[in-house]
Amino acid sequence: MSPLARRRGANGSAAPTAPPAAVPEAEAYPLARVLRDDATADPAEVTLSDAELVALYRWMVLNRQLDERMVGLQRQGRIGFYIGSIGEEAAVFGTASAMAEQDWIFPCYREHGAALLRGLPLATFVCDLLGNAGDAMLGHQMPCHEAWRPGRFASISSPIGTQIPQAVGAAWAARIRREEMVSLVYFGEGATSSNDFHTGLNIAGVHKVPVVFACRNNGWAISVPRERQTAAATIAQKAVAYGLHGERVDGNDVLAVHAATRRARERALRGEGPSLLELVTYRLEGHSTSDDPRAYRPPEEVEPWRKKDPLLRLEAFLVKRGALDAAAGARLAAEAREQVQRAVQEAEAHPAKPPLETMFEGVYAEPLRPQREQLEELRRALADDPRVAGGRGT
Amino acid sequence: MPTYNIIQAVNDALKLEMRRDANVVVLGEDVGKFGGVFRATQGLYEEFGSDRVIDTPLAESGIIGTALGMALYGLRPVPEIQFADFIFPAMDQIVSEVAKYRYRSGGQFSCPLVIRSPYGGGIRGGHYHSQSPEAYFLHTPGLKVVVPATPEDAKGLLVSAIRDPDPVLFFEPKRIYRAAKGEVPEGEYAIPLGQARVTRAGHQVTVLAWGAMWHEADQAAREAEQEGIDCEVVDLRSLAPLDLDTILGSVRKTGRAVIVHEAPRTCGFGAELSATIQERCFLSLEAPIARVTGFDTPFPYTLEHEYLPRAPRILRAIRETVRF
Ligand SMILES: Cc1ncc(C[n+]2csc(CCOP(=O)(O)OP(=O)(O)O)c2C)c(N)n1
Numbered sequence: 149m150s151p152l153a154r155r156r157g158a159n160g161s162a163a164p165t166a167p168p169a170a171v172p173e174a175e176a177y178p179l180a181r182v183l184r185d186d187a188t189a190d191p192a193e194v195t196l197s198d199a200e201l202v203a204l205y206r207w208m209v210l211n212r213q214l215d216e217r218m219v220g221l222q223r224q225g226r227i228g229f230y231i232g233s234i235g236e237e238a239a240v241f242g243t244a245s246a247m248a249e250q251d252w253i254f255p256c257y258r259e260h261g262a263a264l265l266r267g268l269p270l271a272t273f274v275c276d277l278l279g280n281a282g283d284a285m286l287g288h289q290m291p292c293h294e295a296w297r298p299g300r301f302a303s304i305s306s307p308i309g310t311q312i313p314q315a316v317g318a319a320w321a322a323r324i325r326r327e328e329m330v331s332l333v334y335f336g337e338g339a340t341s342s343n344d345f346h347t348g349l350n351i352a353g354v355h356k357v358p359v360v361f362a363c364r365n366n367g368w369a370i371s372v373p374r375e376r377q378t379a380a381a382t383i384a385q386k387a388v389a390y391g392l393h394g395e396r397v398d399g400n401d402v403l404a405v406h407a408a409t410r411r412a413r414e415r416a417l418r419g420e421g422p423s424l425l426e427l428v429t430y431r432l433e434g435h436s437t438s439d440d441p442r443a444y445r446p447p448e449e450v451e452p453w454r455k456k457d458p459l460l461r462l463e464a465f466l467v468k469r470g471a472l473d474a475a476a477g478a479r480l481a482a483e484a485r486e487q488v489q490r491a492v493q494e495a496e497a498h499p500a501k502p503p504l505e506t507m508f509e510g511v512y513a514e515p516l517r518p519q520r521e522q523l524e525e526l527r528r529a530l531a532d533d534p535r536v537a538g539g540r541g542t
Numbered sequence: 543m544p545t546y547n548i549i550q551a552v553n554d555a556l557k558l559e560m561r562r563d564a565n566v567v568v569l570g571e572d573v574g575k576f577g578g579v580f581r582a583t584q585g586l587y588e589e590f591g592s593d594r595v596i597d598t599p600l601a602e603s604g605i606i607g608t609a610l611g612m613a614l615y616g617l618r619p620v621p622e623i624q625f626a627d628f629i630f631p632a633m634d635q636i637v638s639e640v641a642k643y644r645y646r647s648g649g650q651f652s653c654p655l656v657i658r659s660p661y662g663g664g665i666r667g668g669h670y671h672s673q674s675p676e677a678y679f680l681h682t683p684g685l686k687v688v689v690p691a692t693p694e695d696a697k698g699l700l701v702s703a704i705r706d707p708d709p710v711l712f713f714e715p716k717r718i719y720r721a722a723k724g725e726v727p728e729g730e731y732a733i734p735l736g737q738a739r740v741t742r743a744g745h746q747v748t749v750l751a752w753g754a755m756w757h758e759a760d761q762a763a764r765e766a767e768q769e770g771i772d773c774e775v776v777d778l779r780s781l782a783p784l785d786l787d788t789i790l791g792s793v794r795k796t797g798r799a800v801i802v803h804e805a806p807r808t809c810g811f812g813a814e815l816s817a818t819i820q821e822r823c824f825l826s827l828e829a830p831i832a833r834v835t836g837f838d839t840p841f842p843y844t845l846e847h848e849y850l851p852r853a854p855r856i857l858r859a860i861r862e863t864v865r866f
Contacts, residue, residue: 228666228843279844287844290668306670307628308600341599343631369600371576377599444576507845511838518808518838526837526848535854538847 177384177396179428182403187464195407198471204245204402205462205472206480208237211261212459213484214270217492218277222437226496227277231292233258235400235432238458239364240334241265242405243427246413247332247360252300254315254333256308257292258364262334266299270487274495282498286506292436309335309342312361316352319359319416330416331359332409337426338369340386341377349424353390358416360409361392361424364399366431371444383426392422399427400458403465430456504530543725548718551693551726552582552658555700556620558730560590563618566704569596570605570622579624580660580719602632606657610640613653618704626661626713627670633678640709641684656703660716662754662804663836664850668843674753674805674836679711680782680814686710687781688735691756693724695779698733706735715753722757736783740792744774747798747863750789750815752778755802755851762856771864781811786818793819797828798863802851807835829866832859 182193196204215232222230233240236258244253244262253262260273275282277291285295295303302318305311315333322329339345340363352359363383367374380386387394393415397408405427412423430453434441441450459477466472504526508519515523529536546554560566568583568590574597577584587595598605602623609619623629629636636657644652663672679685686708690696696714703710715722741756742763751759756777763773774792778784793799799819801812812833819831834851842849 283844288669288840288842290666290671290843293668293670306668307631338600341601341604343601343603369571370579371572371574372597372600376597438579501844504845504848507837507842507849508839511840516838522807522837529855529858530848532858533854536848536852536858538852 177382177394177426179396179398180404180408181398181401182407183398183401183461183465187461187468189403189465193407194403195410196403198466198469201403201462201466202471204241204406205459205466206484207241207261207265208402208459208462209477209480210484210487211237211240211264213481214260214488217485217488219433219437221277221492227291228279229291229437230277231257231436232433233261235453235457236364236366236429237261238402238405238462239362239399239427239429242402243332243334243360243362243409243425246406246409247330248413250300250328251330251332251413252302252315252318254302254311254318254331255304256311256334256336256339256364257304257306258336259334260292260294263294263296263299263301266296266301268294268296268299268301270491271494274491275498278495278498278500279502280495280498280500281502282495283502286509287502288506288510309339309344311335312339312342312344312348313351316348316357316359316422319352320355320357323358328417329358330413332362333359334362334364336369337363337365337367337374337377337383338372339363340383349386349390349392349422352422353392356419356421359422360412360416361422362409363424363426364429365426366429368431368435368441368445370435370439384424387424392424393420394424394426396426396428399429400456400461402458402462429458432457543727545723546693546697546726547720547723548690548693548696548714549580549582549720551697552700552714553584553586554726555697555704556583556586557589559701559704560586560594562730565616566618566620567594567596567612568620568622569598569609571598571600571624573597573622578622580716582658582714583622602628602630603635606632606635606640609655609657610635610643610653613655614643614651619655620704621655621657623657623659625667625671626659626675627673629657629659629675636679636685636711637682641682644708645684652707653709654707656700656706656710656712658700658712658714660719661713662715662717663841663846664717664754666843666846669840672841672846674713674803676711676713676781677805677809677811680811684709686735686783687713688779689713689715689753689781690779691715691718691753691777692722694726695733695739695777697726698731699735699779701730701732702735705732710735713753717754718757733779735780736785737779738785738788739777739779740774740788741777742773742775744772744796746772746796747800747860748774748776748789748792748796749800749802749856749860750776750778751802752781753804755804758851758853759802759856761853762860765853765857766860769861771860773860789815790819790822793823794826797826799827800832800834800856800859800863802834802856804836804850806838807833808838810835829863832863834859
């Protein structure tokens with residue numbers, strides 16, 4: 149049985165029992181790859197230098213170490229919640245690295261790697277996870293909801309899909325102001341079911357807005373498999389209905405992702421309109437630290453994907469090419485672990501809570517009377533009884 | 543009687559209603575094999591199959607719009623919105639469509655469905671996993687809004703909601719999903735919508751609350767008792783229909799009211815309660831009506847316990863009201 153059919157069976161008989169024998173759309177959208185199974189590549193297709201590739205590899209290793217350590221901190225109760233991108237690093241770094249500095253990034257919530265690439269300091273990111281006094285978001289948001297304005301990395305929203313039309317608006321604004329800027333917007337395949345996906349692609353198509361839609365198709369939206377999200381054979385083909393360019397890319401092949409994103413960016417700048425990139429990848433771990441994928445996902449499905457780990461594939465390629473030595477992987481991982489450790493220490497040195505008044509800041513540019521009065525009311529209540537700050541709870 | 547938490551009570555109500563009536567179906571994100579992210583629908587998929595326990599695509603307006611169509615056609619859908627914070631993409635379907643279908647068709651059509659959704663803060667969920675949006679819906683005629691505070695009520699009220707001829711929003715206080723435990727009658731039983739519960743009789747002040755806040759109000763009343771203040775505590779249970787007789791009767795008796803809710807104060811349901819009490823009990827009031835609520839900010843992440851109206855803040859309001 150194909151993995152496709154098995155997953156359908158696992159999640160309910162009401163889904164179509166088998167895909168059509170020949171799926172023309174899938175043929176029209178073959179999976180673009182650069183890295184071959186034997187860890188080689190056609191030199192003509194390698195658009196990055198060895199140094200650039202090694203730098204990307206380092207980022208991916210750092211991101212992996214970060215994710216592993218942060219899940220550990222969550223398990224110890226030091227951070228409340230975490231969403232990792234283990235297995236999806238090529239989709240994140242391949243895209244973000246292909247954009248120019250002035251371009252804006254509209255993240256979903258699994259792309260903190262792109263924020264780091266854009267200069268978000270590691271320790272600041274950890275402060276954001278802790279929601280402490282060093283948090284750039286003033287402890288307002290849940291972990292993994294970072295925003296980094298200096299890196300043109302927009303603020304993350306939990307409601308799925310909302311960033312898609314927003315990215316379209318920003319790119320549209322740039323064109324109205326005659327500035328050369330392309331928006332890159334991330335989302336999962338689950339988000340392609342949302343209203344905002346359809347409206348965002350439609351408007352972008354009609355107005356030929358310079359935006360790159362990057363769908364990380366990681367197979368699952370929490371427990372709902374891709375086949376239960378859409379009856380279409382691919383996500384890429386959804387571009388047709390909106391009059392956009394669509395492309396299906398091996399999302400675990402950072403070279404292919406990078407090249408496809410760069411082409412999409414160039415098309416956008418030439419005025420040829422937006423592109424929808426379907427980055428076919430896999431979520432190796434749970435949806436978040438609140439999730440246990442064993443409840444819905446057979447381990448046999450996960451194992452083959454571990455062999456396609458984007459870090460292993462890039463490492464093998466670089467070693468074969470002589471750009472990295474065989475021991476580099478372990479060495480870089482140890483360095484990254486240390487870097488993360490230092491960031492955690494630096495972050496944990498900040499007071500655990502931002503000051504009380506920060507709760508009322510940022511509702512408006514200047515607090516209105518209710519915010520001012522309520523802050524005073526809370527201060528008085530706290531002065532009378534410190535249990536007001538938490539106290540005993542049900 | 544078995545001891546259940548709120549999740550188990552909800553699960554039991556769904557299971558029994560699905561056994562009783564083949565038209566009852568459950569739909570939403572992750573409700574199927576996974577049993578819901580809070581496990582409220584656990585085991586239903588195995589018992590009732592994929593035609594009655596349906597994993598939908600990630601599209602709230604799709605979930606509610608299709609549930610509306612199912613209800614028109616005779617099913618009794620119980621859609622789940624994974625977190626109340628994600629109900630807003632479905633706002634148009636709920637407010638413009640579900641709420642008005644009966645009215646705009648002159649009563650020819652109805653769409654009885656129950657939108658279940660975990661709501662409220664205190665679980666380190668930040669603003670997108672903590673909001674209390676009941677007031678948005680209470681402002682819309684045509685919707686019923688129910689909020690249980692105990693496992694026994696969760697089961698009995700959900701059963702009534704499913705059998706109700708009108709659309710019901712059933713908000714489950716997720717902070718106490720597992721913490722609130724209690725004996726729950728086995729088998730079928732229903733608690734009628736629109737009956738508040740006087741959980742503590744007293745003479746000096748009436749404390750009105752619902753959901754997780756009822757537990758805080760109860761705690762505050764117990765602490766007040768130690769200071770010699772005698773509180774009456776009312777768990778509203780259902781905000782529409784609202785049990786005005788119980789509320790007004792209590793306030794007329796005590797002459798004082800403290801209203802507690804988690805949502806921001808401005809235009810929260812406390813404002814409506816306060817206005818109604820003022821209009822109807824003016825001559826019985828011995829003190830201004832007090833509101834202990836969340837603040838007029840989005841729900842914060844780190845300072846969530848400062849934000850939440852916990853027992854000490856409620857106690858303060860009780861004291862001030864009594865000493866006025
Ligand atoms: C509007 C809305 N509905 C439901 C949720 C709850 N939720 C959070 S993530 C998620 C799955 C998202 O899947 P996908 O878009 O494929 O992204 P992935 O997490 O797989 O990267 C769901 C249902 C939400 N955040 N927003």
